[in-house]
Amino acid sequence: MIAGDEILTGKTAQEIFEALPERVSHKVKNNINTSPDKLALVEAAGAWTYAELGQAIEExxxxxxxxxxxxxxxxxxxxxxxxxxxAFLLAASELNVWAALVNARMMTGELQAIIDDCDPRLVLFFTAVSPEATNHADKLGAVSQDVLSLGTFSLLARTGGEPEVVEEKGSAQVCAMIYTSGTTGKPKGVMLTHRNVAFIGAVSGAMRGLSADDVVYAVLPISHAFGLCSTCMGGLFAGATIYLEPRFEVRKCLSALRDWDVTVFQGVPPMYSVMIEALKSDEFDLADLKLRYISVGGAPLDPETKEKTEHFFGMPLHNGYGLTETSPTISQARLNEGLKNCSVGRPIPGVEIKIIDGPGNEVAAGETGELWARGPNVMKGYFRNEAETQKVLTVDGWFNTQDLARLDEDGNIIIAGRTKEMIVQSGFNVYPAEVEATLNRHPYITQSAVIGVQVPGNEQVHAFVQVHAGADVSVEDIRAYCKEHLTAYKRPSQITILDALPASSTGKILKRKLHDMSADQCEK
Known part of the structure; x- marks a missing residue:
């Protein structure tokens, strides 16, 4: 068992833990009181100081x-x-209300499944910044609203939604609920408490050396744990300025980095590759950027991307690892630590890990096993799904990541593979069972199998489908079907039609053979 070490930014881990707020909003409100005129949130439509953020929270x-x-x-x-x-997230924090954060860029059917599971009192669609949110609002009959500084959004009021029990301690109350489809393909609400979110906000910010002088570029979705807890709350807790961007577009990104003197950028590996290419053009100059810290997460980092990025920017590309269920951070490279490999750093302060074999024994240093974690970052559980919670969370707080890992000679974690089949494409989790369930609903598809394929700086979805005998269906037909029924990042990059999927004598699809077939196709 290994515990995270102290933070080297002027405070010990214990000092940071003792200063954690009872509710996430309390830390932000402290900055509202002490630095009211400091810019807090910036977006294309305008900016709020911390005082104006406070007013928006009250509204x-x-x-x-x-x-x-x-x-x-x-x-x-x-x-x-x-x-x-x-503002609505922090207002919910003040009211002991759970905020279920959902990315607008999903299909309406996927959204409806989450609404059915969550059973919210209200659904707000932020139409001013998202055409997809507008589309959902129109389809579901939401009513347009216009509220002072909060601007225009749409409201869907529901009659269900019995309240959950309010915890005696605010830190134990659920702050945010983030949905993950899970290996079953059904949506599961990951319940993150105020303690979970505040812990990662404070610790990850301290590990980046964040201060009120920083400007943080927030393009990672706040509907995901990385963007919410580490980027957004980490910045607000430190009193920094957060530049909010709905989606990554390289030229808009670089213009904002230059014009707003952005100092901190967190992204997924493919972002750095396209940024480097754009910075080589006449339109942008690396010398105009004020970046002091860059990091990567949400997807595997390959050696080529790491080496190329660090050489171009002249600074370490800090890697990290975690899952939605761990708010999300388990490990992180230390500030300005130039790791020689693509490891994901050591456990963060306050978090313990263990790497175990099949029987449950801890493996020797350097050996591969299943990675478990315990600490204030671990979720409360899955919403109204005790059976799934018990599969991954023990009574004494150990969470099974279901990922395979080993430690290098310096104690850094190297992720060796997955015991589950989740695919991480451009920083978004894709669960094969969900994609397969959608494909199998196609009238001409008998069965399907989905695997992840590693490509430089990313992972792609490769779907193998078996169609009915004599069916007149093409790869392009299936692509069109996926475009209609799956969110963009879940759509297969490759589709292969087979007469029959390779299977064992019991009928189980042999995905190892599919990986071999996929590799052969790539070589050709």
Whole structure:
């Protein structure tokens, strides 16, 4: 068992833990009181100082209370990164309301499944920044609203949604719920408490050396744990300025980095490759950027991307690792630590890990086993799904990542593979069972199997499908079907039609053979 070490930014881990707020909003409100004129949130439509953020939070609180929201209710926010979304999240924090954050860039059927599971009192669609949110709002009959500094959004009020029990301690109350489809393909609400979110916000910020002088570029979705806890809350806790961008477009990104003197950028590996190419053009100059810290997460980092990025920017590319269920961070490279390999660093302060073999014994240093973690970052559980919770979370707080890992000679974690089949494409989790379930609904597909294929700096979805005998269906037909029924990042990059999927004598599809077939296709 290995525990994370102390933070080397002027405070010990214990000092940071003792200063964690009872609710996430309390830390932000402290900055509102001490630095009211400091810029807090910036987006294309405008900017808020910390004082204006405080006003927006109060307006959001009043709005929610006027709509009958009570402690223990679920409030669903269908959004892309925006100021109003952050204000409603912090207002929910003040009211002991759970904020279920959902990426607007999913299909309506996928969204409906989450609404059915979450059973929220209200659903807010942030139409001012997201065409997809507008589309969902129109399809589901939401009503347009216009509220002072919060701007325009749409509301879907529901009659269900019995409130959950309010915890005696605010830190144990659920702050955010983030949905992951899981290996079953069914949506599961990961319940992150105020303690979970505040812990990662404080610790990850301290490990990056964040201060009020920093400008943080937030393009990672706040509907995901990385963007919410590490990037957004980490920055706000430090009193920094957060530049919110709904989606990554390289030229818009570089213009913002230059014009706003951005100092901190967190992204997924493919972002750095396209940034480097754009910076080689006449339009942008690396010398114009003020970046002091860059990091990567959400997808595997390959040696080529690491070497190329560090050489071009002249600074370490900090790697890290985690899952939604761990808020998300388990390990992280230390500030300005130039790791020689693509390891994901050591456990963060306050987090313990162990690497075990099949029988449950800890493996020797350098050997591969299943990675488990325990600490204030581990989720409360899956919403109304005790059976799935018990599969991964023990009574004494150990969480099974279901990932295979080993330690290098310096104690850094190297992720060796997955015991589960989740695919991470461009920083987004893709679960084969969900894609397969969608493909299998196609009228001409008998069965399907989906695997992840490693490509430089990313992982792609490769779907193998078996169609009915004599069916007149092409790869392009299946692509069109996927475009209609799957969110963009879940759509297969490759589709292979087979007469029959390789299977064992019991009928189990042999995915190892599919990996071999995929590799052969790539070589050709």
């Amino acid at each position: 959001a609180k009043s709005y929610l209370q006027d709509k009958g929201v009570v402690p223990g209710d679920r409030l669903m926010l269908v959004l892309e990164n925006c100021r109003a979304g952050v």
